Amino acid sequence: MDYQAAVNWVLSFADYERWPGFAYAARFDLRRMEVLLSQLGNPHLGRKTVHIAGSKGKGSTAAMIASGLQAADFKVGLYTSPHLHTIRERMTLGFQPIAENDFARLVERLRPKVEVVNRGSLGELTTFEILTALGFLYFQEARVDFQVVEVGLGGRLDATNVVQPEICVITSISHDHTQVLGEDLNQVAAERAASPQPGPLARRAHQGGRAGHTPTDK
Template identity: 45%
Template sequence: MTFDQAVGYLANRITFSPRKDPARLRALLAEVGSPQDRLPCVHIAGTNGKGSVTTMTAAILQAAGYTVGAYLSPYVFSLGERWQVNGLPLSEEALARHVTELAPFVERISAGELGAITEFELKTAIAFKHFAEVGVDFAVIEVGIGGTYDSTNIIPPPLAAAITSIGFDHMALLGNTLGEIAAQKAGILKHGTRACITPVTDPEALAAIQQKATSEGVPLTLVRGDELPGGITLALRGPHQRVNASTATLLARTLELPESAIRAGLESATLPGRFQLCLGGRLILDGAHNEDGAQTLVAALTEEFPGEKFVFVIGSKQTHSPAPFLAELAPLAAAVIATEPSFKPTPAREVVAAAQRLGLPVTHQVPVAAAIEAALQRTERVVVTGSFYVVGETPVRYLAR
């Protein structure tokens, strides 16, 4: 296959197929030697922040001299971002090769009693196959959704794990209370894991995590907020990133990594679409897409630009309601421009309706590039948010720092 054919093959897999055992993915991976069983892993779950903690932890391990794979979800600007080795994305040639080699097994298994291999299962198989072939020393694996039944949970007990936050997201799959959601995410904890790190403080959510940790014999370490090396300047901005960095720091100390590597990794770790400042701070890109993410974005904007209001360019994926998200942003909104990502969008009219109910000035502009162009004609700073798919459609010319 060519790269474009491989991308098309991935896109044509079904997005989601409920299954509460890993037999389907395990069968696929068995065809290439079950690479997931040979990888020393660190496993990261959580509602928000897991991509940042994955990236920070991988950067610390790399700074300590190791070859490190990182599996991230979703990508922002290029598909290869999902599979990284020492911070470098998977090449188009390598992705095409992996899909070509796995496709015959995918077809055979999908035609059988186990059912069709999903898009995420295939992407997860690519991660384990690629990391094993490269011979990484560590693989830092970000959960897709939840934990217990996530495809990434096929790994043996990880060396260490983290649960970065618990909030209301994917409730149809994970449950309607914070305790239920936390219990699903805590499903990554397995007997033999050295420690689980979490900054979660909600009593119901924390109790669910503690219950699972106790049942598996996994020590639970709570983030206090004083773990960072003194005088450190993080590459990723915002108060929430200090919490994420503290989580990554405790993971690194669990792995007995040197303090010098912790500092170097945290000062170098970057991730697109996470409070990313472009055009000298005139444009801010943030993939927040749920209420907790919106609250975090508001805190970061308030700290970075106190007293300012912003033009929000907002678009949502069809699985997310824009109304509660926009309600959190409303106090900082000078205006809203509703837009739509090209992939599975919520209609922009729903964003318009939500903004109108909140009494916010709102216009409608599609595609995303046109919405950003219109927003930049105003004097206020512009925040592009609501979905990583919206952020990913920001024109390249605007990405300069």
């Protein structure tokens, strides 16, 4: 499989980044992501992780954290979304996108595992879930010291929420995704606040109004 064929295959699945107004809670189930990663040997585990959620500033916050870690001589993998020019921008090492041949090779490795999961009872994996698994495989192969992982649209059921982070960051929460994550800002805040897993150090930006209370309450 060449690079373009690999991209076409990944994009052949449901891509909810392009579907405004979909029913978030009804469509996502972390179990299928967990099954896929288990078949791959759990590549998301075994390295330090910084997990970043929020409505605004996730990408820039992730980039700043990755830059600081790299300046401290750590090897850093950065996973963000969406991409601007090429899908390879979503997973970088030292801020360099994954090479086309590495992307195609890892898709070849993923494909049979994805097909097994998709034949099961949990529903088909999405484009974002497949890319997230690919990112974890890439960082595992590269033996990064840290992986800095930005959530996608959601929190509680987001594909990235399988990680076991040392540090969680919640940036500002806004009305951007009320059609996806909840009917009002408080519900969006509850979904975003559900991203941090039990145990890690959590840091969040100042939140105005009721959204400022929800992460603490969770």
